[in-house]
Amino acid sequence: MGGVSDMGSGGSSGGNEGSGKKAAAPWIRTRLRAAPGPAIALTLLVLLTSALAAAFPRAVDTYEDRGLRHAVTTAPARQSVVELTSDLSDPTVDPARRDAYARPALMSEQYRKAMALLPEGLRADARQSAYGVRTIEPFAANDPWLPRPDGLPPRFSLNTRAALPEHSRLREGRLPRAEAGAVSWRTRAVEAAVTAATAEALKLEVGSTVHVDSPVQSEDLAVTVTGIVEPRLPELGYWSVEPLLRTPGLKVEAGGADPKRYWVAALLLAPDAGPAVFGIDPRPELYWHFAPRADAFTASELPTLRTRVASLEHGPDLARMSAEAVPGVRVGSRLDDILGSFSGTLGAIGPVVAVAAFGIGTVASVVLLMAGGLAAARRTAELGLLRSRGGSLRGIAGRLFAETAVLAVPAAAAGWATAALLLPEGRALPAALASGAVALIACCALPLRAVYAHRRPRVHGGRDDLIRARPSRRRTVAELTLLVLAAGAVTALRRRGTGTGRVDELVSAAPVLVAVIAALVLVRLYPLPLRLAARAVARRRGAVGFLSLARTGRSPAAALPLLALLTALTTAAFGGSVLAGIADARERVSTLAVGADARITGPKALPPSLADAVREVDGVREVTPVLIDYDLNLHDRKGSVSMVAVEPEAYARLARHTDLGAFPAGILKRPGSSSTGSTGPVRAVASPSVAERLGPGTTRLSSSAGPFDVRVAAQRPATPALPDEGFLLVNAADLDRPEPNTLLVTGEGMDTAAVSAAVRGAGKDVVAQFRSEERAALADSPVQAGAGRVYTAAVVAGAGYAVLAVLLSLLQTVPERRALLARLRTMGLTRAQGRRLLVLESLPQALPAALGGALVGWAAIGLLGPGLDLAELATAPQRLDALGAVHLRTDPWSLLLPALGVVAIAAAVAVTQAWWTTRLRTTTELRAGDAR
Secondary structure, X not given: OOOOOOHHHOOOOOOOHHHOOOOOOOHHHHHHHHOHHHHHHHHHHHHHHHHHHHHHHHHHHHHHHHHHHHHHHHOOHHHHXXXXXXXXXXXXXXXXXXXXXXXXXXXXXXXXXXXXXXXXOOOEOOOOOEEEEEOOXXXXXXXXXXXXXXXXXXXXXXXXXXXXXXXXXXXXXXXXOOOOOOOOOOOOEEEEEEEHHHHHHHOOOOOOEEEEOOOOOOOOEEEEEEEEEEEOOOOOHHHHOOHHHOOOEEEEOOOOOOOOEEEEEEEEEOHHHXXXXXXXXXXXXXXXXXXXXXXXXXXXXXXXXXXXXHXXXXXXXHHHHHHHOOOOOEEEOOHHHHHHHHHHHHHHHHHHHHHHHHHHHHHHHHHHHHHHHHHHHHOHHHHHHHHHOOOOHHHHHHHHHHXXXXXXXXXXXXXXXXXXXXXXXXXXXXXXXXXXXXXXXXXXXXXXXXXXXXXXOOOOOOOOXXXXXXXXXXXXXXXXXXXXXXXXXXXXXXXXOOOOOOOOHHHHOHHHXXXXXXXXXXXXXXXXXXXXXXXXXXXXXXXXXXXXXXXXHOOOOOHHHHHHHHHHHHHHHHHHHHHHHHHHHHHHHHHHHHOOOEEEEOOOOOOHHHXXXXXXXXXXXXXXXXXXXXXXXXXXXXXXXXXXXXXXXXXHHHHHHHOOOOOOHHHHOOOOOOOOOOOOOEEEEEOHHHXXXXXXXXXXEEEOOEEEEEEEEEEXXXXXXXXXXXXXXXXXXXXXXXXXXXXXXXXXXXXXXXXXXXXXXXXXXXEEEEHHHHHHHHOOOHHHHHHHHHHHHHHHHHHHHHHHHHHHHHHOOHHHHHHHHHHHHHOOOOHHHHHHHHXXXXXXXXXXXXXXXXXXXXXXXXXXXXXXXXXXXHOOHHHHHXXXXXXXXXXXXXXXXXXXXHHHHHHHHHHHHHHHHHHOOHHHHOOOOOOO
């Protein structure tokens, strides 16, 4: 033991102390070579924990960034674009100067300046951005050959959109031309191009001339179509910001008892023909559209991005844009609405995900502490000898910290690198801090445990006896403090919930605090049943039962394993219930969207052969034909409602299957309805709003299936055919012409491809909608899908760390068990009895932990469930109103499976250890002078 005497100074010496030479074998290398197995195990544990810790913030950043970009790119282009406009409507402005403003030379220069002045982080996508001059309102064209659906002339909007050749393909003719500087507001003839859709709807051809009315001048503007173009990428913002440029539309004339329709379309002028717009519209508009580059957006900069958008619309950036790019410019955008909606989604999802982060983080930390405790217990004799020979606590702690850091720091760095490689997106700093925290816990666990155990030199370690142990006052105060924190966190979560828009650490740690309190309570109560069981078993014959209870009661480290197991089981139960709640909510939303497992609809009556063909498809259990009349007039001037005509028996089964307004089939059957010539009103089931409008009496109504008298017999909030609308449900047999236009199909695992093939054979206007596809679409959102994957990973990781906690708690007493079994074997204990002893010794720790974990998980869900709303995690924002609040509910499988798994794993490890131990030779364990 050379060098032990100078542990306090941190030096080490070899056998030739007088020569002053350094030891040939340094301390750290010697210790690592002496125990390579524990060193490798610690390295792998730190590597895995560091990778998970670094992966969590990067995974959150990844799905949040992708969700933000998805929200911007999938929003209508009109909402996401940043629009700069200038109307030049001041009558005092010289017309010649206005012509100059509308020419492409000045507008392109202003376009480049404005793009350069966009705030940092709000970069524009040049492929989807554009500028030009346009009329604010469309103007009529009275050419008699133009189509007039209801006798009204079509109206045209004039637009000089730049870069038309780059964004279109020429189908016929040529692109419009205008000589630079030759067109003014007095010009009466210009050229234009139209899209193929506009040409088809308005009967336009190359060479057609449209005369647009001019309220500014007496002579109309003659616009000659020189080319028909096809948009290259019609989904891009270039064409989608103003859909009229791409596709004409029918509008209804406002006012009048008999509304009339008219066509509205766009004529694409040459950029140099911009001044001609002033000869048509007294208040034309210059515009610059900038489509944001969503790939540059990150969720971490969302508040800053919203501030920049607000500054561009109403703040300093607007003033700068007006001063340096476009004088008197106005900036408008609904991008902030998109960002605000997404920020609300993150505010609702973040606290729920944080609950999983706190749970798995606590379990991982406890397992690292247990690993340090196992190493300290394994080296108790060595450290005790060092202390007895003058080693200082600082020197011992420094040595242990150094030899652990040699393993933990590179392993943590490798874990961080692995997470960065697997998840290339996301911020580096939070992941590095998480890996650093793992390395710090791993490095400090062994030194702190060793310093605490050997704070006083002792010759022999006193035997830990949990049965006779009495908690200290400091421990009591600490436990009461944790109890107060847990009670406050639970109360805050129940009162405020998680929908505060930010992560509250205390609220998110509520399940962990509940598990900590339960672990402390269980540790305090743990000796009581052991005492009673030991007394009862002591009176019985046989030593196996008594020995197992006696050794379990003297387990030296019961608190940390229980804390790890209870926290892991609570996290698993909580996370499993969250995932089950999300799945249930998505089932509900998809059922509300479809009304059955599949829905087949057509604009008119469906052929009877279609229902027969669908019934033959594999997996289809029942096909329910219904007639839906969406325009049933109740004669109360409050708008029309929808009538659903059904076959009562089949539809009642469907309502029970979907849990949407279940009712007994007899409600819809009027007395004597099966006999010829029966009279009396039709009995109906109505939504509350429709029932209130109809009242308690009989009402005469006219539908597409014929006139009938109706009386409301019952009310239901929803029905499968129309889950989200006001409805009137009647018996189809009571109507004159109940020809079904909808099929509601039920069946598990139906062949959707075969159903779609049958639908295609019924006509191009008949469409099929499947609940499975609706449910899958809900999980396609990057935010919901990413948060669900993170929660699933947290549950799996928690279960894995629970297994590690069981293994570490059993490995800590392996040497003592071997020595005890060897001694008992010399006293006549058989191998079978030895195996039974080791198995029985492990169960008193695993059973209370499993039972306590299930109870704590159930209690945590009951306490915290009302404060959690899972709707944002389950579905898209536009479906929230139909879904309502989704609260946490207890999932029995999430409670029972992890608890049973802990017991099974503990028993399996004990059986394996017992089998291996009993095969060892007794002489290998009982050595002369061994003090174990």
